Every structure is written in C-alpha cells, then in structure tokens.
Amino acid sequence: xxxxxxxxxxxxxxxxxxxxxxxxxxxxxxxxxxxxxxxxxxxxxxxxxxxxxxxxxxxxxxxxxxxxxxxxxxxxxxxxxxxxxx
Amino acid sequence: xxxxxxxxxxxxxxxxxxxxxxxxxxxxxxxxxxxxxxxxxxxxxxxxxxxxxxxxxxxxxxxxxxxxxxxxxxxxxxxxxxxxxx
Amino acid sequence: xxxxxxxxxxxxxxxxxxxxxxxxxxxxxxxxxxxxxxxxxxxxxxxxxxxxxxxxxxxxxxxxxxxxxxxxxxxxxxxxxxxxxx
Amino acid sequence: xxxxxxxxxxxxxxxxxxxxxxxxxxxxxxxxxxxxxxxxxxxxxxxxxxxxxxxxxxxxxxxxxxxxxxxxxxxxxxxxxxxxxx
Amino acid sequence: xxxxxxxxxxxxxxxxxxxxxxxxxxxxxxxxxxxxxxxxxxxxxxxxxxxxxxxxxxxxxxxxxxxxxxxxxxxxxxxxxxxxxx
Numbered sequence: 001x002x003x004x005x006x007x008x009x010x011x012x013x014x015x016x017x018x019x020x021x022x023x024x025x026x027x028x029x030x031x032x033x034x035x036x037x038x039x040x041x042x043x044x045x046x047x048x049x050x051x052x053x054x055x056x057x058x059x060x061x062x063x064x065x066x067x068x069x070x071x072x073x074x075x076x077x078x079x080x081x082x083x084x085x086x
Numbered sequence: 087x088x089x090x091x092x093x094x095x096x097x098x099x100x101x102x103x104x105x106x107x108x109x110x111x112x113x114x115x116x117x118x119x120x121x122x123x124x125x126x127x128x129x130x131x132x133x134x135x136x137x138x139x140x141x142x143x144x145x146x147x148x149x150x151x152x153x154x155x156x157x158x159x160x161x162x163x164x165x166x167x168x169x170x171x172x
Numbered sequence: 173x174x175x176x177x178x179x180x181x182x183x184x185x186x187x188x189x190x191x192x193x194x195x196x197x198x199x200x201x202x203x204x205x206x207x208x209x210x211x212x213x214x215x216x217x218x219x220x221x222x223x224x225x226x227x228x229x230x231x232x233x234x235x236x237x238x239x240x241x242x243x244x245x246x247x248x249x250x251x252x253x254x255x256x257x258x
Numbered sequence: 259x260x261x262x263x264x265x266x267x268x269x270x271x272x273x274x275x276x277x278x279x280x281x282x283x284x285x286x287x288x289x290x291x292x293x294x295x296x297x298x299x300x301x302x303x304x305x306x307x308x309x310x311x312x313x314x315x316x317x318x319x320x321x322x323x324x325x326x327x328x329x330x331x332x333x334x335x336x337x338x339x340x341x342x343x344x
Numbered sequence: 345x346x347x348x349x350x351x352x353x354x355x356x357x358x359x360x361x362x363x364x365x366x367x368x369x370x371x372x373x374x375x376x377x378x379x380x381x382x383x384x385x386x387x388x389x390x391x392x393x394x395x396x397x398x399x400x401x402x403x404x405x406x407x408x409x410x411x412x413x414x415x416x417x418x419x420x421x422x423x424x425x426x427x428x429x430x
Contacts, residue, residue, distance in 0.1 A: 001282070001297040001329055003268065008168045010089065012139060014130060015162030016149055024087070024139070026168050031295040037117040039087040039139060044272060053270060053282070053297060055327045058144040058230065058316040058402065063274055063327025069141045069149025069161045071087055075327045076273030082266045082284050094254045096175065098225060100216060101248030102235055110173070110225070112254050123203040125173040125225060144230040144316065144402065155227045155235025155247045157173055180426045182347065184397060186388060187420030188407055196345070196397070198426050209375040211345040211397060230316065230402040241399045241407025241419045243345055259368070259383040259415055261354065289381040302358060311356060311368070311383060313413045316402040321360055321413025333413045334359030340352045340370050 001075065002054045003030040003082060006046050010039060018068040025074065027054055030082075040072035051078040087161065088140045089116040089168060092132050096125060104154040111160065113140055116168070126158035137164040173247065174226045175202040175254065178218050182211060190240040197246065199226055202254070212244035223250040259333065260312045261288040261340060264304050268297060276326040283332065285312055288340070298330035309336040345419065346398045347374040347426060350390050354383060362412040369418065371398055374426070384416035395422040 004027035012024070022041040029036045030051065040054045043065060053076040055063055063073040090113035098110070108127040115122045116137060124140075129151060132138045139162040141149055149159040176199035184196070194213040201208045202223065212226045215237060225248040227235055235245040262285035270282070280299040287294045288309060296312075301323060304310045311334040313321055321331040348371035356368070366385040373380045374395060382398075387409060390396045397420040399407055407417040 003284070003295075003297060010139065010168050011165045012162035013165050015139070016130070018148060019161060026089070029293075032293040035115075035118040037089075039089060044274070053268065053273070055329045056143075057314075057329050059318060059327050059329045060145060062276060062325050067148050069145050069147075069159060071141045071143050071145045073327060075277060076270035079269045079271055082268050096225065096254050097251045098248035099251050101225070102216070104234060105247060112175075121201075121204040123175075125175060142229075146231060153234050155231050155245060157227045157229050157231045182397065182426050183423045184420035185423055187397070188388070190406060191419060198347070207373075207376040209347075211347060228401075232403060239406050241403050241417060243399045243401050243403045261370070261381075261383060287379075290379040302360070311354065311359070313415045315400075315415050317404060317413050317415045319413075320362060320411050331413060333363060334356035337355045337357055340354050 002056065003078065004028055004052055004054055005030060006048050006050050006052060016069055022070065027052065038072055040074050041070045042074040044074060044077065046074050046077050051081060052076065053078065088142065089164065090114055090138055090140055091116060092134050092136050092138060102155055108156065113138065124158055126160050127156045128160040130160060130163065132160050132163050137167060138162065139164065174228065175250065176200055176224055176226055177202060178220050178222050178224060188241055194242065199224065210244055212246050213242045214246040216246060216249065218246050218249050223253060224248065225250065260314065261336065262286055262310055262312055263288060264306050264308050264310060274327055280328065285310065296330055298332050299328045300332040302332060302335065304332050304335050309339060310334065311336065346400065347422065348372055348396055348398055349374060350392050350394050350396060360413055366414065371396065382416055384418050385414045386418040388418060388421065390418050390421050395425060396420065397422065
C-alpha cells in the first residue's frame with residue numbers, strides 16, 4: 001500500500017455511472033513528490049490533510065462496496081506519521 | 087486513478103478486432119511529464135484539451151462495455167482543475 | 173496502452189513451452205527513453221521500426237490466442253505518429 | 259518480488275475491517291531510495307531492520323490468509339544481504 | 345516482459361510454505377539500472393550471468409507449476425543480447 005496525504009478532491013459531472021457515490025480524493029504520496037499524485041476512491045471519510053493508506057490494483061475490489069472501474073481506494077487513515085529511523 | 091489531459095488521438099488500421107469502436111486517446115498526466123503519456127480507450131466522448139480521470143489495470147474491465155485487450159480507460163471528465171493547496 | 177517503436181526482437185531457445193510461437197519484440201516507448209524498453213508478444217506481424225500500441229497487465233489475456241505467461245502484447249500498429257500540440 | 263528493509267510500522271485505528279489483524283510494515287526498497295517506500299501486510303513476524311521479500315499485485319491473495327484490500331505482502335525474511343558481483 | 349541479467353540469488357529460511365522449491369534470483373534489468381533490480385522465481389534453471397526474460401503481474405500464474413505468492417517469474421533464457429540499432 002502507499003502512504004499519502006489527502007490534498008484535494010475532484011468533481012466530475014460526466015462520468016461512469018459506476019463511479020457515482022464515491023468521493024474521489026487527490027492523494028500526494030508521503031514518500032515521493034507531487035508528480036506521483038493520484039486519485040483514490042474513498043468510502044471511509046478521509047479529510048483533507050489526513051494521512052491515508054491507499055491500495056491499488058486488483059486488490060481494490062476487496063475494498064469497494066461494489067464493482068467499479070476504480071484502481072485505487074483509501075483503506076485506512078493513519079493515527080500519526082510513520083517514524084523512520086535514519 | 088490518474089488525472090490527465092487529452093492531447094491527441096491515435097489511428098490504427100491494423101489492430102485487434104476487439105479494439106474496433108473504441109476511441110484511443112493520448113493522455114498526458116496532469117501530475118508528471120510528457121514522458122508518462124499513455125493511450126486510453128474512451129467511450130464517454132472526452133475531447134482534446136479536456137481533463138479526464140483514467141483507470142488502469144484489472145479494474146478497466148469494469149469500465150468497458152465488452153472484453154478487450156485494453157489496460158487504460160477514461161472513466162470521467164473533470165469539471166475543473168484540481169486545486170492543490172501548497 | 174503504451175505507444176512504442178519496434179527496435180529489435182529476442183531469441184530464446186530455452187523457454188516455457190507456452191511461449192512457443194509468439195514473436196517476442198523489443199519495444200522502445202515513444203514517450204520516454206531506452207531505459208524503459210520492454211518485450212511484448214506479437215501475433216499481428218509488426219515489423220522493426222513500426223510504431224505499435226502495447227497492452228500490459230491482466231488485460232493481455234484478452235489479446236492472446238491462448239493462455240501464456242505473457243505480460244505485454246502488441247494490439248495495434250499505428251498509421252502514423254501521434255501529433256502533439258505543445 | 260522486491261527486496262526491502264523493514265523501517266517502521268503504521269497504526270491506523272480507522273480502517274477497513276478486512277485489514278484488522280495484519281501488521282502493516284513500512285518497507286524501504288533495498289535497491290532504490292526512500293521515495294519508493296511502501297506499506298506491506300505481514301503475517302510471518304518480520305521485525306524492524308530485517309531484510310524481507312515483498313510480493314505485490316494480484317499474487318498477494320495467494321499470500322494472505324483471507325481476502326483483503328491489500329496490494330503488498332511480506333512473503334519471506336532473507337537470511338543475509340544479497341551479494342552482487344559488480 | 346523485462347529483459348534482465350541474473351546477478352545473484354537470495355536465501356530465505358523463514359518464508360511462506362508456498363515459496364518452497366522455487367529458486368529466487370536477483371535480476372538486474374538490461375535496460376535501466378541497479379535500482380530496479382527485482383527477485384524472480386525460476387523453474388527453468390537460469391544461471392548467474394545469463395540474460396533472461398521475466399514476466400510480472402497476474403500472468404505469472406500461467407508460468408508457475410502451482411499457485412504461489414509470486415509476482416515475477418523467469419520464462420525464458422535469451423540466446424544472445426538483443427541488438428538495438430541506434
């Protein structure tokens with residue numbers, strides 16, 4: 001999974017019906033830069049500025065309440081920043 | 087999902103029959119550079135210059151009207167640019 | 173999908189039986205550099221120097237005539253270079 | 259698979275129920291830099307500082323005791339560093 | 345598929361039972377640098393220094409003799425280096 005910070009959300013009026021109801025969050029990777037930002041579906045209510053755990057790929061379907069053309073989903077909200085000893 | 091801008095389309099006369107009927111759009115990532123451009127199938131009518139949401143990988147099959155050897159599909163057109171507070 | 177140019181082919185005498193019969197082409201990404209070259213199976217007869225469309229990942233199985241341990245396949249030959257307005 | 263070192267773990271009180279019980283480790287790739295750190299589920303008890311083997315993508319489900327929205331899993335602990343002749 | 349050179353192997357005494365019996369090779373990409381090295385399962389007997397073809401992702405299961413949490417497998421040994429006209 002990827003650790004990322006919720007930096008924004010996107011609005012799309014013209015989209016697949018299967019995407020209706022998902023909040024679509026822009027996530028900036030905690031490790032890495034802005035050029036790797038991605039959009040993840042959210043069903044657990046992550047807010048802007050929060051650190052989240054994002055699952056990508058085929059495992060996403062185990063994290064969605066229904067089948068949808070979604071390749072990234074927020075699966076958890078972190079309690080605090082990961083501490084890296086360096 | 088990836089946010090990208092439609093910058094072009096491609097024409098392929100010699101291709102798999104299963105690709106017939108899909109519009110094939112060249113998408114430049116909104117975050118990142120031209121070297122990450124990819125081609126996505128489009129069934130919702132995205133036009134050049136528009137910002138779109140692209141799903142990749144195994145979830146693509148939930149976004150296509152039929153089985154096809156396609157690994158990226160346009161699933162939504164954004165109403166406006168994402169706003170990133172920085 | 174990725175746009176790439178056929179730059180070479182590879183020969184492998186010792187390989188999985190399931191790979192027999194596929195032409196294995198070295199593809200250089202049109203966007204990006206030589207360090208991202210990959211090998212794709214080809215069943216539509218793409219020739220060296222031609223621009224092709226390559227599908228990767230789980231959708232590859234919809235582009236192969238049989239099940240095989242193949243993660244990239246040529247699905248189309250482009251009529252001409254994509255035109256990017258910049 | 260990726261070789262990586264366990265550098266930390268993450269705590270998430272608000273997460274998918276399917277993630278309960280997995281230890282979530284932050285793994286830094288052995289080859290590559292900190293910007294490629296990822297989070298992997300662990301069921302074999304890898305400890306901080308240990309070198310591990312991480313499987314990603316759809317094969318992860320063969321490495322989990324149950325279905326979960328997890329895209330990376332620790333599948334082995336290395337006995338020692340890989341020796342690269344260079 | 346990726347072309348890579350076998351540069352080492354890894355030993356893991358504490359690992360998933362499903363990984364028993366696979367040789368685990370460290371592969372350095374032929375195109376690209378050491379930071380992209382990965383570990384692939386090998387059932388065809390590739391030796392150190394040999395150039396191999398590696399399949400990744402969901403197609404790996406068509407290249408393994410049994411189900412396992414493995415995301416990369418050696419599917420062929422190249423007869424010689426690919427020749428790139430440049």
